[in-house]
Amino acid sequence: MRQRTRLLKIIFVFFLLVVPSLDLSQVRERFPKPDFQTDYVRPNLITPATRSPILEYMDIFVLVAVLFLVTYSAHKQRSRRQIFLLMVFSLVYFGFYRKGCVCSVGAIQNVSYALFTSAYAIPFTVIAFFVLPLIFTLFYGRTFCAAVCPLGAIQDAVVLKPTKVPAWLANVLGVIPYIYLGLVLLFAATGAGFIICQYDPFIGFFRFGASFGMVIFGLSMLLLGTVVARPYCRFLCPYGVLLSWMSRLSKWHVKITPTECNNCRLCEESCPFGAIKKPSETVHLENRQAEIKRLAVLFVLLPVVLIGTGWIGSRLNIPLSRQHFTVSLAEEILLENSGKRTEMTDATTAFRAAGKPTEELFEEARIIQDKFKVGGWIVGGFIGLIIWIKLINAFIRRKQPEYYIDTGMCLSCARCFSYCPYEQVRLGIITPEEADKLGTRKVKIKQFRA
C-alpha cells in the first residue's frame, strides 16, 4: 500500500509536469476505481429537483386570478383600497416570493428569442405571462399595470408626493420606451442577450441581493419614484408600449365617473401619472395656413425619414453586435491573432482549447453582424416612425371639450374615482343634490384616503 501511494505521487508529479499542455475538459480514468475490501457503499449524488411544474402552473393561475380580481375591483367595485391590497399581494407573490422571474415584461425577450430561434422551446408559462396581460388589456385597459406587475407595484408603493411632469416633457420622454423596446427585440432576436433582465432596476430588491450597479440604479429609480410616479413604467418599460397600444383599443376602459361628467374639476390633480387630460384650449391660431403646410411637409417627408433612420440603424450593427458573445469573442480572437493583443482572456482561452476552427467563428460572427444590420434597419425605421408620429400629433389639433382619460397612459389604478362627486353619490357618502352643487364648487368634498 505504501508503494501504491508512492506510485500515485510519482504519477501526480508527472501530471504536474506534463498535463498543463493538455486539454482540461477531457475526462479520463487516470486512477482506477477502487475495489473496496470493507463493506463501504458509495454515497449517492443528491440532485435536488427543480421547482415543481404544479407550482409553475399555479403561477399562471395566480396571474389569471389577480388579473381577474383587479379588473373586477377597477370596473365593478371601483375600489382603490382593493386594488391597493391586490397590488401588495402581487408585490409579495410575484416580487418577493417568485423573485420577479419570470415577469411579463421580461417575457417579451423570450418571445422574440423564440420567434427567431427555432432551437429554443419557449415554456408554456412564459407564453401565458406574455399573452394574458395583453388580452386583458385589450378588453379592460391596463389593469395589469395597476396591481399585477411587481415592478409597477414596488414603484407604486413609494409614490409619496407626485409632481406633475409637464405634458411636453412626458410626451418627449415617452419615446424612450419605444427605443428600449426596439433594442430589446433586436438583442433578443439575435440571441445577444436579455437586456431587460440585465438592467432590471428592482429585481435586486426582490432577491435581497444585487450587483452594486443594480442597487444604485434601483435606489435612484425608487427615490425618483417618490416625486415622479412610476418613472420606470412611464419612461422605460418596453412592455408598457405594447400595453398602451392594447389599452388605447380596449373595449371597456375604466371611467372616472360612474355616470356623467359635469366638469367639476375635482379629479383634475388626482392622477399621479398625468393620464387625466383637461379640456383643450380654444385659442384661435393666426397662422393656420402655415401650420397645415408644415403638417403636409411632415407627411411628405415620412418615407425619407424612415429610410434615413433605418439606414442609420443599420450602420449601428457593429457596435450593437458587440453585445453578442460570438461577435465579441471573434473580435478578441482576431486581435490576438493579429498580434495586437498578447494577453488571452478566459473566453479566448476556452475557445482555443475547444479546437473549433476560427474561420467558423468568424463566419458565425459575420452572420450575426448581418442579422444586426437587417435588425438595425427595422429598429431604426421603427424609432424614426414613432418620433415622426409624435411630431405629427403635435401638429394635429383636436377639439376636446371635456375631461378625458388618456387610455394609453391610464393604469386603471382607481385613484381618481373617489374624487368624483357622483362616485361619492354611488357610495352613498353624499346626496345627489350635494353632488350637483359641486358643479358650483361650494361644498367641500369628503375625500377618500387612497
Added chain:
Amino acid sequence: MNRRNFIRTGFQAFAGLTIGGIAGLLFSRSSSEEMVWQLDPNLCVQCEKCSVNCVLPNSAVKCVHSYSMCGYCDLCSGYLQPGAKARDTGAESQLCPSGAIKRTFIEDPYFQYTIDEDLCIGCGKCVKGCDSFGNGSLYLQVRHDRCLNCNQCSIARLCPSRAWKRVPASQPYILRGDESKRYLES
C-alpha cells in the same frame, strides 16, 4: 355604427388576431416544461466566475461529486494544494478556499471526499485540480434547490466558455459517470 367605431372595432380585431397569431406560433414551438439553467461540465473551464456572477450572494453553483468515477485517492488533486507536503486536513494543505470538502478515511489507501454545500462557494478550484490530474469526478453544477432560475442567468451571460444552457426541467442536471445513467433512468 358610425365610421369611427367601425375603424376602432377593426383595430381591436387586428390587435386580437395579432396576439392570437403570435400566441399560436409560440405554442407550436413551446414546451410544456419549464426550462432551467445548467452548465455542461464538459465545456466548463473553471474560470471561477460562477462563484461571483450569481445574483445570489452565495452562488447556486456548487461542486458535485460523482462517486462512481472517484478514485478515492489518498493524494487527491482536488483536495490538496498542488505543492502540499503533507496529505492531511490542515488548511495549508487544502485547495478549497472555504474548507468545503470533507476528507474521510475509508480503508487503506482510500479516502472519501464529501462536499459541504453550505460552505461551497462554487469557485471550481477543486474541479480544476480533479479535472487536470484526477478522474474528473468533481465538477460544477447548478443546484436547483438554490437556483432562482432567472430568465437571463447572469452567470450564463458572462460564462467565457459558453458552458451554460437552458435544459428541460425534467432533466435539470448534466452529470458524469454512472450518476448520469442513474439519473436518466429515474
Added chain:
Amino acid sequence: MDDNKNKTSRMGYNIAKRIALVAAVFAAILSILMIANYIQTKAVDPLNSKAISQLMEQLQENPNDTALKEQIRALDLLARKAYFTHQWQLRTGSYLLFVFVLVLLLSLKYMSSLESKLPDLSESPSPDETTENRLLSRQYLIFGGAGLFVLAFVLGILSQSELKNIGIFRAEESAKAAGFPGINEIRDNWPAFRGPEGNAVAYNTDVPTEWDGRSGKNILWKVPIPHPGYNSPILWGKKIFLTGADRKTQVVYCIDAESGKILWQAEMNDIPGAPGGRPDVTEDTGYAAPTMTTDGQRVYAIFATGDLACFDFDGNRIWAKNIGKPDNHYGHSSSLITYQDLLLIQFDQNTGGYLIALRSSTGDLVYDKSRDVEISWASPIVVNTGSRTEIILNSNPFVVSYDPRTGQELWRVKCMQGEIAPSPAYADGMVYVVNDYARLAAIKLQDTPVVAWEYIDDLSEVSSPLATKNLVIMAASYGTVTCFNGKTGERYWLHDFDDGFYSSPILVGESVYLMDISGIMSVFKADKKFQLISRSELGENAMTIPAFKQNRIYIRGEKHLFCIGNELEQF
C-alpha cells in the same frame, strides 16, 4: 365633531412623522454600515487572501515550519469566518433595512394620504394641450430625435470591425503558399497514399526487383510497428511516417529511413473536441486505416475517430482537432492529401459527406463542401490536368471533381454504385474509376466530361487502378489483373494470380509493382503483353501500398516495416 376628527388626524400625522423620522435615521445608519461593510470586503477578499498565499509560499520553502503552519491555519479560519460573517451581515442587514424602509414608507404614505390633492378651484384650469406645450413638444422631438440619430450615425461611422477584413487576410495567406514544395520536389518523395498526387506513380527511382523476407535477401532492415494499422508509409527526405491505433491508443510514428530506428512517436489521445467513446470499426479496417500525408513542412494524421493532428518533422504537435466522429460502419479510411497550404479530407459518411479543407498551418477551416453522395472509403487524388489543378473524388453514385482552392465543384459524372473503396487514377486527360459490382469507367475530361468506355468484369474491390499514358491496370481481390488500352478500352491481357489484391499497382519506371494479400510482390512490364519480371516474398501478409524513393522500397507488413534495397550497393 369635525373638530374632533381634525384633532385625531393631526395627532396621527404627528405620530406618523415621528415614526418616519426614527425609521429614516435607522435606515440611514444601517445603509452606511452596509456600504462600509461592502467596501471593506471588496478591498480584502477573504477567500483569496494575499497574506495567506504569501505564507504559503514561505511554507513551500520551509515545509517543516510548524509555527508557520499554525499561522496559516489560524489566518485561514479567520478569513473563512470573515467571509461567512460578511454574508450573514449583508443578508441580515438587508432584511433589517427592508423592515425600516417599509415602516418609513408606510408612515410617509399615511402622512401623504392626509394631505389634500384637490385642485385650486379658484383659478381657471390650465389645459394640458396648450400651444406652448405643443411647440415645446415639437422642438424637443425634433432636437432629441435628430440628436439621437446624429449620435447613432457618428457611433456607426466610428466603429470598425476587423471581421470584415478577413477576406484580405485570406488573400495574404494564400500568397504565403508560394513557399510550399513544387511538383518536382513532391515527385522525389512519397508524400501521400499512392505516392505523389495520390496517382500511383513513382518517379526517379532505381529499386531492386527481387528480395526475400524470409532469408533476408535485399532486406536492409525491418522494424516491428507496435500498434496495428492498414495505413501505408509516407516519406519525406529521410523520414518515414505512419500511424498505428487500437481502440484505446492512437500513435504517430516517425522512422529513420536509413536505419529503421523509431525517431519519435506521438500519442494522440487528448484531441480537443474529441467525442467520448470511440466508434466501432471492423477488424479489416481498424482505427488507423487512413494514410498520413505531408507537404514537406509538416505531417498530418487522421484516425477512424475523426481525430486529426499536425506535427512538425521533429514530433512537436502544431495543432490537433476532431473533425467529428465519422458515421462509418467499417471505419473511416479515406487518406489525407495536401495541396499547397491546404489539407484536404474526403469525409464521406452514412449521414452525408463533406470535402473538408483546412489551413495546414493552423488547422482552421477554409471550406467544408457538402457532398450529396453515399458513404465511401476511397481517397482523393490531386492532379494537374493541364489547364488547372483538380481534386477528384470517387464516390457513389458520382465521381466529382473540385477546385482544391475553393471547394467549388468543377464536374461530376454519375457512373458508380456500391460501397466504394478504390481511389481514382488519372493519366493524360482521362480519369479511371472502378468498383466491384459496378464498372471500370474511363472518364474523358472535356468541357462536359463523359464516360468514354467501361468494362464490367473482373472488377477491383479495394485495390485502386493504375493509369499510365496508354494503359490502365486493375487488380481484383480474387487475384485477376487486367490491362486495357486507356483510350479505347480494348483489353490487352488478363492474368490470374494465386492470391487476391488489396494493395494497388504502382508504376515504377517501366515496370508495375503489385503486392498481393500474402505479401508477394509481382513485378511485371507495363506493356500490352503480360511479361512477369519477378516475384518476391515479404514473409508476412501485407495490404498497404509500398513507398518508393530513389533506390529503396518501404513496405508495411502486418507487423513490421521493411526496407528493401540492393545489399550489394551498400558496400
